[in-house]
Amino acid sequence: MMIGLFIIYFISLFLILKNQSLAFFIIIINILLSMLLFFYEGTGTLRIQL
Amino acid sequence: MNIENIQRISNLLFIYVLCALVAIAYLFQYVIHEHFCPPCLLQRLSMISICYCLLVNLRYGISAKFYGLAILCIIEGAFVSLWQISYHACPQFPSISPPLLGLRLYSWALIIFAACLFSVAILLILLAATKEKIAPKWGMGEKIAFTFLALLLISHIIFIPIQCGLSTCAH
Secondary structure, three states: HHHHHHHHHHHHHHHOOOOOHHHHHHHHHHHHHHHHEEEEEEHHHHHHOO | OOOHHHHHHHHHHHHHHHHEEEEEEEEHHHHHHOOOOHHHHHHHHHHHHHHHHHHHHHHHHHHHHHHHHHHHHHHHHHHHHHHHHHHOOOOOOOOOOOOOOOOOOHHHHHHHHHHHHHHHHHHHHHHHHHHHOOOOOOOOOOOHHHHHHHHHHHHHHHHHHHHHOOOOOOO
């Protein structure tokens, strides 16, 4: 999961230099994906331990 | 030095400082055997996202839109580090990682995000004081920042599967 997010970020690094509107869209998608992974992986771990 | 140059240099310095902090956290994980955790990686990704916003500002000309996005990234990172601080504040889940200068890395991350928020606010005030639109520039400094970010991401992509495999990382 985490490795996938890092790969998406790596591809995004090249895409943000293509177009300003695309860059805006990609950064928002990256933020949303990170939050999604946080709720899935971070809080999931807490639920298991509780 | 005019205000446009100050803006550009501040953005560039901001990227270098954040990259250096991510690199220090990365080294800390391997040299002092910091306990591996997914929220730490998410905090690093938030710092890298802030760098993306500033890099886009340098590439296409500085605009308030990307400073706004940087603030969103800061809020996201601060939220994750605050969650981790409250998680380890519970006596059932004590942190086993060694402290750095008296504080754990996730506490440092929250301080860094607060400092980033302060810096972006100052940059927005400077932008409001600028009358002309700041022209885009893609010089050597920007290319070095781009390479630094790419190297940081590649090193994480190589070493994360070694530490926790392709499945969900254990906290």
